[in-house]
Amino acid sequence: MRATILLVCGYLLMVSGYAQEKADYFLPPKFQVGVQLGLSTFSMVDRAVSPLLYQGRYRQVGLQLLYTGNRSRVELSLQGKLGNFAPAAHRGKNVYFRELQEDGSIRETAVPLQGGMLAPAVKLGYWHRLGSPHALQVSAGAVLSEQLLYPQGFVQPGLMNVLALSPQLRLTYAAATRHQFEANVAAAALGLVTRPPYHGTLTQPNENLEQAFLKHNTRFQTLDKLKLLQAELQYQYRMGLRTTAVASYQLSWMREKEPRPLSLAESAYNLSFFYLFPTK
Amino acid sequence: MKTIGILVGLCLGLSLCSCEKGLMPEPVQKNDPVRNFELLWQDFRDYYGLFAVKRINWDSVYTIYRPQVHEDMTEAQFYGVATSMLAILNDAHITLYPTNPELPRWSVDLKDGISKQEDYAFDVVKNRYLQNHKQMGAISWGWLPGNIGYIHVAHFMLKIGEVDAAMNQISADFQEARGLVLDIRDTPGGQDPAGQQMAGYFASEKYVYMRSRKRSGPEPTDFTPWTDWWVQPMGGEALRNTPLVLLTTRFTGSGAETFSLAMRKLPQVVHAGDTTAGAFSDNPSRQLLNGWIFSLSVGDFRDAEGVSYEGKGIAPALVWQNNPADVRAGKDEALEKAMEHLRE
Numbered sequence: 001m002r003a004t005i006l007l008v009c010g011y012l013l014m015v016s017g018y019a020q021e022k023a024d025y026f027l028p029p030k031f032q033v034g035v036q037l038g039l040s041t042f043s044m045v046d047r048a049v050s051p052l053l054y055q056g057r058y059r060q061v062g063l064q065l066l067y068t069g070n071r072s073r074v075e076l077s078l079q080g081k082l083g084n085f086a087p088a089a090h091r092g093k094n095v096y097f098r099e100l101q102e103d104g105s106i107r108e109t110a111v112p113l114q115g116g117m118l119a120p121a122v123k124l125g126y127w128h129r130l131g132s133p134h135a136l137q138v139s140a141g142a143v144l145s146e147q148l149l150y151p152q153g154f155v156q157p158g159l160m161n162v163l164a165l166s167p168q169l170r171l172t173y174a175a176a177t178r179h180q181f182e183a184n185v186a187a188a189a190l191g192l193v194t195r196p197p198y199h200g201t202l203t204q205p206n207e208n209l210e211q212a213f214l215k216h217n218t219r220f221q222t223l224d225k226l227k228l229l230q231a232e233l234q235y236q237y238r239m240g241l242r243t244t245a246v247a248s249y250q251l252s253w254m255r256e257k258e259p260r261p262l263s264l265a266e267s268a269y270n271l272s273f274f275y276l277f278p279t280k
Numbered sequence: 281m282k283t284i285g286i287l288v289g290l291c292l293g294l295s296l297c298s299c300e301k302g303l304m305p306e307p308v309q310k311n312d313p314v315r316n317f318e319l320l321w322q323d324f325r326d327y328y329g330l331f332a333v334k335r336i337n338w339d340s341v342y343t344i345y346r347p348q349v350h351e352d353m354t355e356a357q358f359y360g361v362a363t364s365m366l367a368i369l370n371d372a373h374i375t376l377y378p379t380n381p382e383l384p385r386w387s388v389d390l391k392d393g394i395s396k397q398e399d400y401a402f403d404v405v406k407n408r409y410l411q412n413h414k415q416m417g418a419i420s421w422g423w424l425p426g427n428i429g430y431i432h433v434a435h436f437m438l439k440i441g442e443v444d445a446a447m448n449q450i451s452a453d454f455q456e457a458r459g460l461v462l463d464i465r466d467t468p469g470g471q472d473p474a475g476q477q478m479a480g481y482f483a484s485e486k487y488v489y490m491r492s493r494k495r496s497g498p499e500p501t502d503f504t505p506w507t508d509w510w511v512q513p514m515g516g517e518a519l520r521n522t523p524l525v526l527l528t529t530r531f532t533g534s535g536a537e538t539f540s541l542a543m544r545k546l547p548q549v550v551h552a553g554d555t556t557a558g559a560f561s562d563n564p565s566r567q568l569l570n571g572w573i574f575s576l577s578v579g580d581f582r583d584a585e586g587v588s589y590e591g592k593g594i595a596p597a598l599v600w601q602n603n604p605a606d607v608r609a610g611k612d613e614a615l616e617k618a619m620e621h622l623r624e
Binding site: 041042043044045049050051052053055087089090093094095096097098099100106108110113154155197198199200201203204205206207208209251252253263265266267 | 300301303304309311319327329377378379381384385392393394396439440441471472473476477494495496497504507508509510512562563564565566567568569570571572573578579
């Protein structure tokens with residue numbers, strides 16, 4: 001994926017050299033819809049189920065809706081991630097099951113230690129530009145993010161749901177009409193966290209597991225127990241009047257203390273293509 | 281253009297660092313037999329829910345087994361010490377899954393990693409006794425000779441809605457049944473709420489059938505408050521007024537045993553067959569530094585009167601045990617006795 005990003009960015013740079021630049025390409029307000037594809041790698045340690053460092057990869061697809069006003073910007077992002085994970089120190093290992101067959105023979109089945117991970121996410125962000133328009137702009141705002149981590153496997157490190165409110169800061173640099181760079185930083189101030197309880201089981205009378213998980217294990221967590229940081233670098237290339245290509249790298253880090261510490265870090269590489277809808 | 285190139289290069293350079301691994305604060309612990317033993321023993325101390333019920337002093341267990349572990353021992357030797365220690369707990373919900381193919385999955389109810397039931401086969405029931413066999417997921421039903429309805433539950437890994445769908449159909453089909461056999465002789469368990477919901481179709485009034493609590497902290501006395509498990513009457517007039525034989529064996533475990541607790545309190549139900557497995561609690565999986573996985577009972581599950589059957593199982597009112605040779609020959613004597621009982 002890194003090589004792909006490198007190639008795409010190289011291509012964009014090459015193309016941009018020949019592009020005819022127009023100053024009025026991106027006059028706000030404007031609406032954009034974007035499609036995102038990406039890969040990410042993640043590492044996690046969930047002491048609630050295992051002392052081991054787990055590492056994995058996601059493939060992700062996303063849909064983004066963006067509104068940019070004179071001073072404001074609103075972004076809605078829907079993302080689906082599907083991946084797998086394995087203990088870093090025991091990759092390739094299996095556990096074994098022996099079953100007696102009807103003819104009296106024994107069949108042994110090897111089941112890999114790895115597991116699957118499903119991780120849908122939704123983000124709603126708002127930014128307000130600080131100061132007057134310049135090539136270099138600073139915006140401040142907040143993002144409400146919802147992230148479910150649903151591992152499947154023998155052990156289930158990382159099982160959680162987080163709804164977090166994070167103040168964020170954005171630095172935008174319009175290097176040229178067609179080229180823009182952005183850097184974003186966000187840190188959670190408040191989180192509504194769902195994780196399995198201390199004993200690690202979800203069963204409750206009269207309830208299916210999913211319902212019991214959310215209903216009985218959700219609590220507000222403040223900064224002393226939940227730390228959630230995100231940083232993102234973006235390069236945007238205006239391909240034409242209506243289309244923009246975005247290559248981004250996002251680094252996320254989370255640590256949640258209860259009932260046992262969970263640490264999770266993720267590097268995501270995304271390519272997005274936005275389509276612009278002028279209002280007139 | 282040059283500035284843009286520099287900035288793009290800078291962005292790429294930063295992204296290619298892929299520095300998420302460096303953000304993990306957890307130190308990598310050394311994987312050796314001593315640390316694995318310490319972790320295994322400590323996790324049981326921190327999470328196991330049945331020390332008091334089984335009257336086991338876990339600290340004493342440590343003093344016996346810790347000296348047997350040393351850094352130079354082989355995986356097989358460590359496996360021997362670990363399984364010997366875990367066997368003390370006599371808990372079929374404790375399973376050790378080594379990652380070494382030479383070492384079999386271990387539990388007190390497995391022999392060389394294999395579970396083998398010889399006193400029952402659902403195929404025998406289907407082939408010799410059952411007519412008009414229907415199935416909805418894990419739940420099967422049909423008719424036995426003498427106008428007796430038969431229900432078999434392969435497992436309770438069911439959602440409540442799945443139970444409702446099957447039981448509504450069963451209630452409609454068994455309106456005219458003279459008696460019912462509910463067969464969970466090979467049911468390894470599943471979700472307790474699924475059994476709770478199913479029992480409601482046989483109940484005329486609401487009642488408590490089980491109390492449970494689970495570990496809430498690292499001290500062996502740290503538990504959640506008790507939770508009462510109620511059976512709430514559901515539909516099914518025919519089912520609640522029809523005599524029923526509940527058949528169990530030693531292979532009736534976990535969620536099938538909590539279901540048995542619910543069914544045994546009903547006036548029209550007779551519990552027959554063999555004693556159940558004796559493993560009621562939920563049992564999540566955890567992991568050692570060597571990658572091995574183990575499950576353990578984190579709860580204390582009892583009947584409505586506060587009696588625990590952990591490690592013992594629930595003894596039936598009528599003991600009807602099949603001879604394995606009969607089963608191999610296609611005969612189910614316990615089922616025949618159940619039919620006879622319902623015809624009387």
